[in-house]
Amino acid sequence: MGQARMSAPSALLGITSHWVHFDAFAALCYAHAHIGFTLYFAGACDMGWREKQAFFDQLADSWEAMERPDMLARLTDIITGLGIPPAARVLDVGCGAGVLFGLLRPLLGKDGRLVGLDISRRMLRHAVARGGADLCIQADAEHPPLRDRTFDWIICNAVFPHFTDSVATLRALRRCLTSNGTLVICHANGREAINAIHRQAGGAVAQDCLPDPAALTVLLRQAGLHPVHVVDSTDRYVVIAQPARE
């Protein structure tokens, strides 16, 4: 199903009434002017993610309580080790309750831009309350309502296994990356542990599987990306990729 483009004024009205809002008017004006995002009706998008949205919506209120100190320490290590420079434009895909916001904001400073994107409105409500992002958008990562070549960094933390069509989603994210931008797929847990958690959780995520780096490399290449750094250890998984040269 296609997506419906809204005019700028109705986009502003639409986002304040139906989408996640924080400092709504200022944020939207800012987003429109600086990030160049184009707003789409969520309802006109592919509905493949609805089941997952419901799954994560019902976990949202307890999500922050599940952020364990050891996991946060590894996440801090992963994010600070990326070398994201001040003033970078960063997209946090599947931002959930905004666990990365507090790590990224100090790195980016006042000139950087941080946008969180998630399908779960309830998760986003917590992310907005936590603060740190310039804008939070409720959207499917496969159809990001964002302009081409907008972000220097796109971070997919603990979300890749949940994408319905991994290659289509990677392609869509690549479109949003600048030509020398960087895509990060990371987890602050090992691959086997992640896959076991999904199997045990069951329901909408039971089949969601984090591929080994060789399989992920195939998917990245199909999406026009190539891996430049891979860690697949017992306590973390980090794959860093950049757009392939055409």
Ligand SMILES: C[S@@+](CC[C@H](N)C(=O)[O-])C[C@H]1O[C@@H](n2cnc3c(N)ncnc32)[C@H](O)[C@@H]1O
């Ligand atoms: C396991 S949680 C991780 C949240 C956060 N990144 C963290 O580390 O706490 C996965 C998040 O990805 C979101 N998500 C799943 N599929 C998505 C998709 N196709 N597009 C955008 N967000 C998605 C879920 O709503 C959920 O908030």
